[in-house]
Amino acid sequence: MGSNSDDTLPPQGRFTRMRKLAGLSMQVGSEVLKNSAKRLAGGAPELLGKGAAEALVSTLGEMKGAAMKLGQAISMDPDLLTPEVRQVLARLQNQAPAMSPAQVSRVVREELGAPPEKAFREFSHEPLAAASLGQVHRAVLPDGRPVAVKVQYPGIADSMAHDLQNVGMLVKTVSKASKLMDGSAYFQEFRDELLLELDYRREASLAQGFKQSVAKLSDLYVPEVISSHSTGRVLTLELLPGLTLKDWVVTSPSPEARFRVARQLIRATYGPFFLAGEIHADPHPGNFMVMPDGRLGLLDFGSIKRFTPRFVDANQRMFLQAMRLETMDVLGLSREVGFTTELPDAEAEELIREILHIAGRPMRVTPYDYATCEITRDLRNHFARNAPRFLKVKPPAEAVMFFRATGGLAQNLRLIGASGDFRGVYLEVAELLEPGAPRSGA
Template sequence: MTEQPTLAGRIARFARVGANLGGFATGVAAARMGGRSLDDPRNAAELKRVLGELKGPLMKLAQILGNIPDAVPPEFARELAELQANAPPMGPGFVRRRMSGELGPDWRSKFVDFTPEAVSAASLGQVHKATLSGGETVAVKLQYPDMASAVEADLGQLDLLLSLFRRVDGSIDTSQIREELASRLREELDYGRELRHLLLFRAMLEGEPHVRVPRPFPDLSSDRLLTMEWLDGSRLLEWKDRDPVIRNRIAEALFLAWYRPFYRMGVIHGDPHLGNYSVAEASPEGAVVNLLDFGCVRIFPPRFIAGVNELYHAIEADDDERAAHAFEMWGFRGLTRDIRDVLLMWARFLYAPLLDDRVRPIDLDGRPGEYGRETARKVHAELRRLGTVTIPAEFVFMDRSAIGLGGVFIQLGAELNWSALFRSLMDDFDEAEVARRQAEALAESGLSLA
């Protein structure tokens, strides 16, 4: 059963987070009296420091906000995107209590070996390595205590952050962004749902030679515990100085691992940062990548995918009317011609490598950590001048994921014909067939459209 938030837990978390953010807000107010503007880079740097000390869900939310172009003012986006979702692991007492609570007091007998120290720790939980009686090596993911309370408390503080950003720059209506973040974060607390995501990805990518998805062990899993196959691999950044041909094969494997599920069933892996992938093997002939985390997954209606294609063709043909139709398919409403032209500035940036039929970097400037920032800054400035635009919920994680994946390609220094890869998937898209496959897969997995 999914853990429910408790009043005591929410109050404790709210008090701690509120005190830190309250101190930040007081400092900003004092600085304003001294002549410092709200959008001063020093305010953004201080907010990053405060959130980094808090850890937990709010830091994760802020990191995601920093990676959604146009969600927050540019001065804050840069700092928030650099937040690291690392946390000190919980000790052996927590491990014993969590494992006993989820698998029973004899939980240790279910493993031949269980490493008491966490091999990794993040915002919502930590991972241990273990061995089963059949010889399988597994990763055991444990959720931290009272995370449901922490999430609900931190979502309240997210509203405080967003109100601050609106005072700096009201060009983006963040209401749907906020609700999308809340929905995805609550889903991440449900490890039973993540297990179903795993099964969905295994079905979608079955037979694909370029990607591995771990096998889950339902009998050793619950809503707060997920046991899955341990996939050996090396970190992506360990390959950044290797032979460019090999790096290109790794990037190609990642591209297909991400875009094939989207075009087959409207599903994206919504958290494409470096820690969620590893390299199983790589050579000039090809690469195999591991997908490691399935907490943040977004499922789109087939019409949204059709809108992605429609906008591609609109930009290719420089057809404004077709672009307007594509934005409507994505969920944008009531756009003026001027605001649509500004959004097209961003869309042309995103689609540029997919329209350029040649081998090239994903970003011709190739600056890690800066992918899209200059364009986002220009878009923000124009929207600030023209008025407020509401970003549809479906757009939030698609946009963030595309930018996150592009940042990974820049880190690898990859150069590919992105257009040829994309067209091979896009040209095979059939909306009715995707709808049929999606309906079958969702019914079988117990999932639903986001």
């Protein structure tokens, strides 16, 4: 698709997209630099102002694809942004500019062999959500079941490829300049996973598999796939009632409700990982539905990541030892996970042990208050203080999506701001692996 016949579609062309990002970078970058200087001097609590945030939403929302996914990630960071700015950027999570009804009808007709009005008993052209790769419409099947229909943006595959070519060129340049900063393997992992999200048949299969992975966790729910109305660019799922996490959290939920949902998010992340070796690796707040019956609905399965048995097994043993408060062979287990190091063993172990100590606070301390959680900030500071040494400690490529999932979990828990016995929640996860294990964790 060389040019756009509809200005609601993502802009095409590698250099067109690069030019848009370059202009946005100049606009936003100057403000970040200015506010960074003010922060160092004790002022300017935010790195990004509301005006720059609106520019990000406008440009990245129009571009969609990988560029918009970057904006979604930025919108989740509570340490870099004020609540007002985060609220602006949160529109990127499921409120991007929508494509026209004519474009939606064209894609549905090409994929299902009939326009929406004939393929479904009812079809709302007003989107429920519009995100990075496609937008979602409420519809009713011929048999009366309400469904959510995800329709992929025309040309988004080319847009994604162009964005990733641009980023890949930067990664290659940096990697050639410094062996220590060679991020080629990590970029390749991230690139491959993003491109796989374009295949909705694959997503349908992943959704069905993930439903089995959470089957033991009755407080979580994965919608049914409607195979008869799903193809490579149209995905039809059971419509879940409720509010997305980002909409629910601003309704002033009770402390008990906050704890319940935070507990469910932890189980939704670590339960499938430890039980089935897979994880939901796109954890922005628009992908979770707080349902009226108290369950947490899970949405968007294009980025379900499946890990090697070695990676899962070593992480499982590390987790269980941490929950038992046992002394662990940090470096040995890290190497089993797939880490490599170019530091003396004692130095590498010290760096990794501190990461586990910071990240593991809710597993040791009870009660724990996520409203005042400083894990992300402290990890960021730990990396910054030890940057030259961290460049010599390399995780396996598959860890990229694991870190994306668990980092997103930490940010969502901070967003919810729940307080309570989270060590008990992690012990529940441990019991999934060791039924009948003592609840003391000793």
